[in-house]
Structure formats: C-alpha cells, structure tokens
Amino acid sequence: MTARQPVRVLGKASGRLATMGPGFGFLTVFLLVPLALVLSYTVFRRGRFGGVVHEPTGENFARLADPLYLEVVAGSVKLAAITTLLALLLGYPTAYLIARLPARWKVIALVAVVLPFWTNFLIRTYAWIVLLNSEGPVNSGLKALGLGPVELLYTDGAIVAGLLYAYLPLMILPLYSAVERLDPELREASANLGARPARTFWSVTLPLSLPGVLTGCVFVFVFVPSLGNFVIPELLGGGRRIMVGNLIRDQFLKARDWPFGSVLALAVVAVLVLLLFAQAWAARRAGRGA
Amino acid sequence: MTLISIDGVSRRFGEVTALDSVSLDIRQGEFFALLGPSGCGKTTLLRILAGFEQPDIGSVRLDGADLLAIPAHRRPVNLMFQSYALFPHMSVEKNVAYGLERERLPRAEIRERVAAVLETVGLAAQARRRPHELSGGQRQRVALARAVVKRPRLLLLDEPLSALDKKVRSEMQLELKRLQHEVGITFVVVTHDQEEAMSLADRIAVLNGGRVEQVDTPVDLYERPRTPFVAGFIGASNLFTGRATGKGLDVDGLGVLPAPAGPVEGGTAMLAVRPERIRLGPVTDGRGALRGRVVDVSFYGGVSHVALSVAGHDRTVLAATQGRARVEAGAEVALSWDADDGALVPLTP
Numbered sequence A: 001m002t003a004r005q006p007v008r009v010l011g012k013a014s015g016r017l018a019t020m021g022p023g024f025g026f027l028t029v030f031l032l033v034p035l036a037l038v039l040s041y042t043v044f045r046r047g048r049f050g051g052v053v054h055e056p057t058g059e060n061f062a063r064l065a066d067p068l069y070l071e072v073v074a075g076s077v078k079l080a081a082i083t084t085l086l087a088l089l090l091g092y093p094t095a096y097l098i099a100r101l102p103a104r105w106k107v108i109a110l111v112a113v114v115l116p117f118w119t120n121f122l123i124r125t126y127a128w129i130v131l132l133n134s135e136g137p138v139n140s141g142l143k144a145l146g147l148g149p150v151e152l153l154y155t156d157g158a159i160v161a162g163l164l165y166a167y168l169p170l171m172i173l174p175l176y177s178a179v180e181r182l183d184p185e186l187r188e189a190s191a192n193l194g195a196r197p198a199r200t201f202w203s204v205t206l207p208l209s210l211p212g213v214l215t216g217c218v219f220v221f222v223f224v225p226s227l228g229n230f231v232i233p234e235l236l237g238g239g240r241r242i243m244v245g246n247l248i249r250d251q252f253l254k255a256r257d258w259p260f261g262s263v264l265a266l267a268v269v270a271v272l273v274l275l276l277f278a279q280a281w282a283a284r285r286a287g288r289g290a
Numbered sequence B: 001m002t003l004i005s006i007d008g009v010s011r012r013f014g015e016v017t018a019l020d021s022v023s024l025d026i027r028q029g030e031f032f033a034l035l036g037p038s039g040c041g042k043t044t045l046l047r048i049l050a051g052f053e054q055p056d057i058g059s060v061r062l063d064g065a066d067l068l069a070i071p072a073h074r075r076p077v078n079l080m081f082q083s084y085a086l087f088p089h090m091s092v093e094k095n096v097a098y099g100l101e102r103e104r105l106p107r108a109e110i111r112e113r114v115a116a117v118l119e120t121v122g123l124a125a126q127a128r129r130r131p132h133e134l135s136g137g138q139r140q141r142v143a144l145a146r147a148v149v150k151r152p153r154l155l156l157l158d159e160p161l162s163a164l165d166k167k168v169r170s171e172m173q174l175e176l177k178r179l180q181h182e183v184g185i186t187f188v189v190v191t192h193d194q195e196e197a198m199s200l201a202d203r204i205a206v207l208n209g210g211r212v213e214q215v216d217t218p219v220d221l222y223e224r225p226r227t228p229f230v231a232g233f234i235g236a237s238n239l240f241t242g243r244a245t246g247k248g249l250d251v252d253g254l255g256v257l258p259a260p261a262g263p264v265e266g267g268t269a270m271l272a273v274r275p276e277r278i279r280l281g282p283v284t285d286g287r288g289a290l291r292g293r294v295v296d297v298s299f300y301g302g303v304s305h306v307a308l309s310v311a312g313h314d315r316t317v318l319a320a321t322q323g324r325a326r327v328e329a330g331a332e333v334a335l336s337w338d339a340d341d342g343a344l345v346p347l348t349p
Helices: A005-041 A059-063 A067-099 A103-118 A121-132 A137-144 A156-181 A184-192 A197-208 A210-228 A231-237 A244-253 A258-289 B042-050 B092-102 B107-120 B136-148 B166-183 B194-200 B218-223 B228-233
Strands: A044-046 A052-056 B002-013 B016-027 B031-035 B057-062 B077-080 B154-158 B186-191 B203-208 B211-216 B238-244 B249-251 B255-257 B268-273 B279-281 B290-299 B303-309 B317-322 B332-336 B342-346
Touching: A005 A258, A044 A258, A059 A258, A067 A103, A067 A156, A067 A210, A067 A244, A103 A156, A121 A137, A121 A156, A121 A231, A156 A210, A156 A231, A184 A197, A184 B077, A197 A210, A210 A258, A231 A244, A244 A258, B002 B042, B002 B186, B016 B042, B016 B186, B016 B203, B016 B211, B031 B042, B031 B194, B042 B077, B042 B154, B042 B186, B077 B136, B092 B107, B092 B136, B107 B136, B136 B154, B136 B166, B166 B194, B186 B194, B194 B218, B203 B218, B203 B228, B211 B218, B211 B228, B228 B238, B228 B268, B228 B342, B249 B268, B279 B317
Parallel strands: B031 B186, B031 B203, B077 B154, B154 B186
Antiparallel strands: A044 A052, B002 B016, B002 B057, B203 B211, B238 B249, B238 B268, B249 B255, B268 B342, B279 B332, B290 B303, B290 B332, B303 B317
C-alpha cells in the first residue's frame, strides 16, 4: 500500500503536467519571451531604424520624467478615471437589475451585454463617428430641439463615450457576478430589521459587492490606458488627444524608438500589476467576511 | 388575548396552492408552532407574517390592526432565518446593533442593549468576531440575539434547531424556552420536525397541502388526532381502517378492534393506536384484540420496539415496551389495548 503511493503521486503529477503543459508552453513562448525582450530593450540605446544597439544606458527611464510625457500619462489617467467612474455609475444599476431578473431573462440580458463584442471593433468605432459628426443623428436631434449643432466628434467627450461604450461590459460582468452571488435572504434580513430599501443597499448590498466593484474598476481603468486603446483616441479624438497607448505605438512605429516605447509599455504593465495586486488583496479581505 | 389573527389567507404560485384559506389565532405570549411536511405552506405563511410575501386573499391582523398594510421593514415582527442570514461583513455586535440603529436610538442605549442581549445568549466574549469565525450554534445565537434585541411583538423562527447537532440542539431548545419565558415575546416556530414542535411549543398547528389540519396542544395532538393526516404524521401510529360500530372498529379480516366510542358510528373511520399502548401477552383462548408473530425486536435502551406481522393486515404493527422486550422474534403473541387508548378519526368518504 505505502510502496505504491509514490507511483500514484508521480502519475498524478505527470497527468497534471500533460493537461497544463500545452497552455503553459504557449504562454512561456508567446508571453514571457516577448515580455523579456521588451524588458531588455529598456536598458539599451535605440537603433537608427528601430531595434536596439546593445549599449547599456539609463536615459530611457530618465525620459519618462519629461513633463511632455508626464502630461500624456496624466491626461490618459484622467480620461481613464472619468471613463471608469461613468462605467461604474452606469454599470452598477444595470448589473443589479440583471441579477434580479428571472433566470430566463438573465441569459438574454447578459447576451445583450456582450453582443457588441461579436462585431468588429473598428466598425463599431466608425459607427460612433457617424453618430457624433456634425451632420449625424445626435446633432440632428439637438438641432431639432434648438440645442445644436454642438461639436461632439474629436473631443475628449467623444473619446470617453467611445471608451465607455467599448469597456462597459467589462464593468457589468464582474458586478453582475458579485451581485448575483449575494444571498437574497441578506436583503430580507435587513428589511426585517427595519431597513428601508435604500439603507439595505448602502449597508448590505453595496459593501458585499465591493469585490465586484473593484474588479470592474480595475478592468476598465487598466484596459483603457494600457491595452490602450489607441484606436478610439485617434478616431473619435481626431488625434488631438494622445493617450499612453498612442504614445507607445508611435514610439515603436513612427519614432522608431523601441527602448523608450519599451519603457512606456513596462511602466503601464507595472501599474497594471500593482492595481491587480491591490484588487486581489481587497477581494481577499472582503471575501474572508463573505 | 389574541395577538395575531389570520383569517382566510390563500396564496397560489402558478398552479401550486401554497395556502388554502388558512385561519389561525395566535395568542399573546404563547410559543406557537407551524408544523408540516415540506411544501405544506408553512414557510409561505411565515413569509406573509414577515412581510416578504402577500396573500392573494385573506387578512392578517396584529392587535386588531391590518398587518398586511405595513411594509416589511416597519412591522414589529422579527425573523430568525433558517440560514441565520447574518451580515458577513459585520462583527457580531454590529449585526445585533443593526436593527436598533434603524430605529435611530441613542448610541448609548444601543450599546447597552446589544451588550445585554449578547450577555443573555452567552456571546459577550465573541462580540467583535465576524460570523465566519463562529461555530454553527454560536451563529444561531447571534441570529436569535439580533431578532430579540428589537423587542418585537412577534418573533418568527424558521426551523431553529434543524441545522444543529444533537447536543447543541437540546441546549438550544432549553435556551429558547427560557428566553421566551424571560422576554415574554410571542414566538412562532416553523418546522417540519415534530419533535422540535412538540418539545418547544405550547400549541401546534399542523399544516398539510396548504390547509390547517388541526390546532392543539402537543399532548392533545398526540393523543387525540382529529384527522387521518395528523394521526399518521404525529408520532408512530398503528393505523387501522374500518367501520365504526358501537363496540369498536370493524375491520375487514381482523374483526372488531377496541376503539373509543366516537361521533362517527356507522361511518368509516381510522383507528390510531400508539405503539406504547399495545400490550403483548401469551396467546390464550380468545384473549387480546389481535394475534401476531414477532418479526423483529430492537432495543433502544429505555424502550424496546417490537415489530409484529398480523395475518389479514398488510402493514407491520409496532409495539413499544419499557426496558427490554420479553418476547423473541418468531414468537406468537396476543396484542391488546384499551378502547380508550386508541384515537378514532372519521374518514370522509
């Protein structure tokens, strides 16, 4: 009996390796290796036509402190923060309502939330241009009401609208799963103890769905500046507003300054990792109570 | 004095009738139980009292005032949930204080009352713990404290003992009765467990299929069941169906069995005889109501159960004796009981 044990453990381990292996291998080759390359670029000088010259230098990092770039970062963070806040304000009621729908309608509503993902992202963004331009339906409507025309396209507002539209599902889905998991008896207990519905929401529902709020906010806040959507600022912002995503793309494709592009990318990854750690920590803290 | 008066309450969920014109009076200060199998409507009735559910028709009055017109959060009714439903993000004392804070009481009074009730349920030392750091029994006492601290007119308890293991169960049972005595609040316990209902309640309403079968004290319910359902549901019973005559119950294939004189003479009736009322004796000519063969004897310490097969009766007859049984499996015995030890229940044809 005891003699056989190691064999079984070994069998289990190799079984695990067999199931994890392919995915793990894929990630190693296509995620970790490029990331290591980007990391290594940061300490070298730029090549004249892209690439790097293998001469160590620290000046790439020093450039990060340049007010020009700090302004871009600050601007990105501002837009990301506004987008995140709006996404939360719009997403929470939506997620809350979906979570309380009858089971059949829940599925339909959730499909509706992710439906836009099934259409090409560029086409959807162009649709916003059509919607917002000076002759578009929004402005026609405003004109009819005597309020317009207003310059909508190529503004920060248009960028936020586009970002919000693109990332709202990332807010709704974690919120939905957090609210849906809440025991409805907790709401009943709160009412039974004398709390009005609004009080129940503030004291019970909201605090217990905070992990979902955090996840949603981190998703939206991180994806906006990092994955960075350089398409939306360019198409809806008319290139007037440069976000970190645009900056990174420009360093690699236009300025051919790979080392500095790498520094920027790395900075974004660092922020992302920090935020995800903060989120995991907060979720664990909240989860211990739940 | 009547505290709660439930009159003609019905509730349907689609095709299912959860409550079918239920009428009940619950008296001030009593420990009342709603007892029935799952799906009998007892939980729906509880939810109507708490305000989470509205009846289709019927009225519920508390002290003569219409309870149904009051929203759940303003009723002087508190519920101890079966799942306890403690707020996981709050400490024990925050949980207990929650209801008092909603009443906007002064902080000092809240602190005082929370401390007092935690003392009463023996959880003063755990006041700052979170629910997940407590045992099941402790969590239940928090739930109880949270409901009692509001000093409601009516305290509802949903299956209060079902989640506890045997030892904690009997402790909690005593504690509930003591507490009810001390605070003088009217308790309504909902349960499918007849032992729980019998041991706790002053009066029990047996519900079945959304209807009230019988409302009585535990002893009367046990000894004087008035419907076939109650006769079969409460305790173990030996049930015989036959025609009531002046001399007893005439059962096909068994003859006339001793039965109390009932109001159902001439009609079909069900006779329920408790196992502990059946005496077993040696087979002598013509003595005893029935003859049977011992199938099995099981010893439970204080009592023994003897299972018997009786020719002409398709169900096993159960007899209980004090201490160890004096018969062995395979033995032929005579069964007898006094006419007044049985309960005769009319059967509606």
